[in-house]
Amino acid sequence: MTTTSKTRPALNGVDTPTLFATLDAVKANPELAKFQFRATNRWIGGTHNRSMIRGFYGAGQEDATRTEDFVYDADHPAVLVGTGNGPTPVEFLLHAIAACLSAGLANIAAARGVALREVSSTVEGDIDLLGILGLSDQVRNGYQGIRVSFRISGDAPDEVLRGLIDQSRARSAVYDVLTNGVPVSIDVKTV
């Protein structure tokens, strides 16, 4: 007995019926798809600072489900004259791409009826600090390249498992931002 995608049961920890119901709701009212995410950051000292993530707008309203801030420190390590109280800002980009691809993969696998057993990934980003240190005009400030290596086991042939990653990449918000860039505006108020 096969199921069509619309009647698939929950799988991989994904509430597949609700996922499809959500798609239908957004199809009927595309305004629900407009989201705004936010972070606030406070400088602590030196290269050490802290972000709070909590509120967001989406599905037509301000979120009320998050009752506490998610709090993240960032810092430079001692070798970069920091105090090592958190990862460097660029390392959070590596977390973001792994997390986005992994979340998408689980949703897509559920939608396709593929049971996942394990998914893990490693991400490496190469950066030449001659750019940010202002020591070379020929070197960019950011990563020169990022490599993501996935390791997947699940209840499907190799090519089906690989297809999950392909589709996750094709629909990944972080992959899009990192590979295509996004306009970033910066406003300053002095007090």
Added chain:
Amino acid sequence: MTTTSKTRPALNGVDTPTLFATLDAVKANPELAKFQFRATNRWIGGTHNRSMIRGFYGAGQEDATRTEDFVYDADHPAVLVGTGNGPTPVEFLLHAIAACLSAGLANIAAARGVALREVSSTVEGDIDLLGILGLSDQVRNGYQGIRVSFRISGDAPDEVLRGLIDQSRARSAVYDVLTNGVPVSIDVKTV
């Protein structure tokens, strides 16, 4: 009495003499500027997954100063059929840009002899989920725009404080990656 940049004392929690000594060391041996940052991620269930950040290569060797993993969960909120065990992956991008600009600002202020009192920022990212939900070919997957708003107070005139942000942006690794994009390769091993 004025100081040249090379003789400025520590300021803003930045060890300015060591910062300039580091610049000199890298100038003398540009290989020291080659860094590789890394993250590993493990899928937990549904859209919930967890990254570990610890090891990195830089200044000619593997880092040995981080003795524990930095651990970060990511998830989708309930409205996006997740379990809300962490921020969404795209929210970590907002943390990353705020953290990078703030860290650079403190370094630059120290190098210029500007004492900072307070620095805070808010970051907003607008995203239309019609893209990642596969409901429109006309909508990108990622953020359509990111806005960073800084609030700075320090011991310098307005235009000097604003100049710190300009220079931080000009040398920000995360700003470069987010605005210009970076090649991301994805490799899959099925097991």
